[in-house]
Amino acid sequence: MSKIADYTDQALHSRWLIVAVVVLAFFWQIGAAPLYDLDEGAFTEATREMLASGNFVTPYQDGEPRYDKPVLIYWLQAASAKVLGFSEMALRLPSALAASLWVLALWWFVREKTDEETATVAAIAMALSLEVSLIAKAAVADAVLNLFIALAFFEIYRFWHAPARGPLLRAYLWMGLGFLTKGPVAVFFPVVASFLFFWSEGTLKNWLRAAFSPLGWLVFLLVAGPWYLAIYLDNGPGFFESFFLEHNLGRFGDAMQGHGGFFGYYVIVLPLILLPFTGWFIQVLRGVRESWRLPLERFLWIWFITVFVVFSFSGTKLPHYLLYGITPLFILMARHRMELVNRWLAYTPPVAFFAVLFFLPQILATINGFVDEPHVSVMLANGIGALDIGYNWYLVCGLAAVAAVIRWRKIWPWQSLVLIGIVQVIVVYWLLVPRVLDVMQGPVKEAGLLARELDLPTVAYRTSMPSFSVYRDAVTPDRPPQAGDLVFLRIDKLEGLTERFPELGIETRYRRGPVALVYLKPPAEDD
Structure with a gap:
């Protein structure tokens, strides 16, 4: 190697490069773009209403209970907004911090089980991958959830390697926090994948001891239980019926909100979310048979394959679901980095x-x-x-x-x-x-800010873009429009609004791109 190549090699194995890459991929430009709908808009509107109402038990979106996700992400966003002010940057900051801790957890585990150079390469590659960097900059629950899932898996492997109370209780702690972030998925994958791994190693007795640990489940219940009890007391069974039956079992059985896909959906998605490291992964995939013989690598493959197979059978499919099983791929790629010669x-x-x-x-x-x-x-x-x-x-x-x-x-x-x-x-x-x-x-942001300035009764007409309420800084009720209302809607809904209210004058207050803001003039104002 030349001196420049030698310096490059040293830099690419440097801890400081991890810091630089994390800042670039997770924090740079974090507040540069408006919130996107539906996801960021829905999460951040629930956070805004939580701060406005002072109800930190039940999340609400546009005045209605939001049962899609548990509460932890709203608490984190609310804390960030309280300290830094309500802005895109503050609302996305918890995800960036969680993704940073996710990278740190990966680096720590790989350094412990292999060596520091491999740990550094794995951490840098994960931070630079397309989908990881996307969710690190998104005001949604997924970066936080992936942090807790990864931590739980790392503790499970530590427990397998040296059964002890410490890693066992920490695994339950992380699963409890994951359950408080996004529900059963934070428990399902660690439990199923760990069963398959312990079974493959002939150590099912240790798995059974861990899976039915009274102290472990006590830790889990102490972490997740209080809020689930509180929302039951606040709302009755509504959250449990909606969240567990509709948003968990329902998502697996049927495509929700149009997010369906064919069985091989994730075969197409995986190469995209791994960019620019897709070819690197393909090289590692070619050696899976030899890799399977090593306990650590078998554990990593089982982790990934479990997530991949389960979501391939799911009715609802979204690219970020695969991230629950993507962490082990960067470890495998880093361990086999010198095999990539093509x-x-x-x-x-x-x-x-x-x-x-x-x-x-x-x-x-x-x-x-x-x-x-x-x-x-x-x-x-x-x-x-x-x-x-x-x-x-x-x-x-x-x-x-x-x-x-x-x-x-x-x-x-x-x-x-x-x-x-x-x-x-x-x-x-x-x-x-x-x-x-x-x-x-x-345009949604501009319409919301204008509606806030006009301070008129405002409704959304057959249009679901919750970030409008975030920027308007007020609940946008779901009711039929009436005279004197400001109406936010997609432009393809304008004709239907005109036909529904032929007796009212419709005055366009704002129109740009896909949305418009119109005022329904009472007959008296036309006179």
């Missing part, structure tokens, strides 16, 4: 991704030719306009940087992918995401 395999996925970004305006124009919905067509047209010559120029610079890394033959392919990952983070969060969310959510 440069075509390594570089084709990120180059293809950058090529898609380069031709995105043309892709959107082609899609728009087949779209009938007015609000979607307007968004696509505005998206094409946002991807202007400045976008193309900076993207060309990004492509040039990727090409330069690929041409640098004096470093290993995995090292090149880490450098490409840094370029990817800069391009995605400086160039792409702010433009996309400004087109999709900028």
Whole structure:
């Protein structure tokens, strides 16, 4: 290696690079884009109403109980907003901090079970991967949940390696906090995957002792039980019926909110969420048979496969579900990093991704030719306009940087992918995401701020975009519009509103992109 390559190798094994990558991938640009709907809007509106009402037991969204998720994420967002002020940055900060602790937990575990260089590579790769960095910047529950799931799995392996009370009780602690974040999923996967692993090792007695530990379950109940009891006393059985039956069992059995997919959905999704490290993973996958012989690697594969198979059978499918099982893949990739020698395999996925970004305006124009919905067509047209010559120029610079890394033959392919990952983070969060969310959510934010300024009775008409209420700083009730109301709606609903209220004058107060804000004028005002 040359001196520059040698310095690069040292830098890519440095703890300080982990810090730099985490800051870049998780914190940089964290408040630059509006909240997106439905997810961020729903979570943050529930947090806003929690702060406004002082009810820290039952989350509400637009005045109705929100039973989709347990309470911990709302508490964390509320605490952040209380300290830093109510803003996009404050609402997303708990996710960024949780993702940072997730990376730290990964590094600590891998250093303990292998070596520090492998731990550092695994931590850097995970932080730079596309989907992990996305949820680290999102005001939703998933980064927090993934932290607790990973911690629980790490303690389970420690318990298998050296059965003791400490790791056992800590595993129950993390599962309890996960149960307080997103419910049964935080318990289901650690329990099922650990059973399969202990069974494969012939140590089921230890698993049974751990699974039926009275002290362990006491820790779990002390952590999660008080809030579940409190919401039952506050709301009766409503939360339990909605959350456990509809939002857990229901999601597995049927596609909810249109989030369905075919059986092989995650075969397509996995290469995307791993970018730019897709080829690296494929290389590791080729060696699964040899890898299976090692207890640590078998544990990691069982963890991933359990999540992959279960969600492949689920009726509701979303890309971030696979993150519950993605942590072990970065450990496996780091352990086998020197086996990645095929440069075509390594570089084709990120180059293809950058090529898609380069031709995105043309892709959107082609899609728009087949779209009938007015609000979607307007968004696509505005998206094409946002991807202007400045976008193309900076993207060309990004492509040039990727090409330069690929041409640098004096470093290993995995090292090149880490450098490409840094370029990817800069391009995605400086160039792409702010433009996309400004087109999709900028108009919703502007409409909400205007409605707040006008201070009129306001309703949403056949439109579910809860971030409107966040920016309006008020509940937007779900009731039929009436004279004197300000009405927030998607533009494809305007014709229906006009037909429903032919006797009222409709005055447009705001219209941009896919949404509008109109005032229903009483007959007296027309006179």
